[in-house]
Amino acid sequence: MAQRRSAQFIREMITRPWNTMSVFQQDNHLSRVPDHYKKFFWEWKCVKPKPVHYVPTPGKFEQLPNGDILPVQNIPLPLKQPKELHQGIWGGEAVIKGFQKRKPNRRRVPHYWVPGVKNSVVYSEILDRHMTLTVTERTLKLIDDHYGFDNYILETPPADLMSQLALKIRREMLLALVRGTVYPNNPAKKEEILQKYEKHIIPEEEAEWYGLNLLEASNKQKLLEEIANQPQPLKHRFRAEFVEYLKTMKQQQQEEKEAAAQEKQSSPGLDPSLSPSSWLSKVNPFAKKQDE
Numbered sequence: 001m002a003q004r005r006s007a008q009f010i011r012e013m014i015t016r017p018w019n020t021m022s023v024f025q026q027d028n029h030l031s032r033v034p035d036h037y038k039k040f041f042w043e044w045k046c047v048k049p050k051p052v053h054y055v056p057t058p059g060k061f062e063q064l065p066n067g068d069i070l071p072v073q074n075i076p077l078p079l080k081q082p083k084e085l086h087q088g089i090w091g092g093e094a095v096i097k098g099f100q101k102r103k104p105n106r107r108r109v110p111h112y113w114v115p116g117v118k119n120s121v122v123y124s125e126i127l128d129r130h131m132t133l134t135v136t137e138r139t140l141k142l143i144d145d146h147y148g149f150d151n152y153i154l155e156t157p158p159a160d161l162m163s164q165l166a167l168k169i170r171r172e173m174l175l176a177l178v179r180g181t182v183y184p185n186n187p188a189k190k191e192e193i194l195q196k197y198e199k200h201i202i203p204e205e206e207a208e209w210y211g212l213n214l215l216e217a218s219n220k221q222k223l224l225e226e227i228a229n230q231p232q233p234l235k236h237r238f239r240a241e242f243v244e245y246l247k248t249m250k251q252q253q254q255e256e257k258e259a260a261a262q263e264k265q266s267s268p269g270l271d272p273s274l275s276p277s278s279w280l281s282k283v284n285p286f287a288k289k290q291d292e
Helices: 007-015 035-045 137-145 149-155 164-179 187-196 204-209 214-228 234-266 276-283
Strands: 061-063 069-071 095-100 109-113 117-124 129-136
Touching: 035 204, 035 214, 117 149, 129 137, 137 149, 149 164, 164 204
Parallel strands: none
Antiparallel strands: 061 069, 095 109, 117 129
């Protein structure tokens, strides 16, 4: 029997689908991470990436050679993501597992199609650093199409970047832009870079969470909760209360002096010892003694 879902859950699936992911529904630290991190993780893992290993058929229907009309089914190929993929930037390519018939009279055998990778040096204008990365030919072509490595990293969706290394570099770029730490010794170049990549600047809190995997996000949330719930020694609270008390008493004394001065000006013939402020200052143990 199918499980019935509430109207609120269906609305969340349509408007904010990242809140309905099972990994964020459990009772742990991941359920309390910020909403912008949930959105990033959904864009990284759940959004359909751009087709790389197949050519999609345009339209909704296609006509076969025999005249039959069938709906178009652009089903993406299942991709394998080895750990080496996250140690480089492969431009959306990955390992494909399938079968290959090498001889006409033999059974088909399992086969892996692996993209050709090589080491290449790229330059980041924001970070002002050269980096040696493991890339593919498609990665270099995409960098040229975006007119630079920084534009490729910042403008490509997380699902197409796919690599954790690419997301870490993007996080470093975003933090450098929002904190203004680019070219600290060259103000003119710094202003030029900030204006050039102004549309990519996001709040610092979002930049700090961007590009983290589930383990890193869980550890970060756990650390933030431990700091927020850390017990504070009573001496700090008592010290703060005592400092506040002294400030209040000093303000009261100042108000009493101003009131006494105004009263003395209004009635010069009155004995100052009979004024309310005089006997209040004698009772107050924190009041300073006036010079005779």
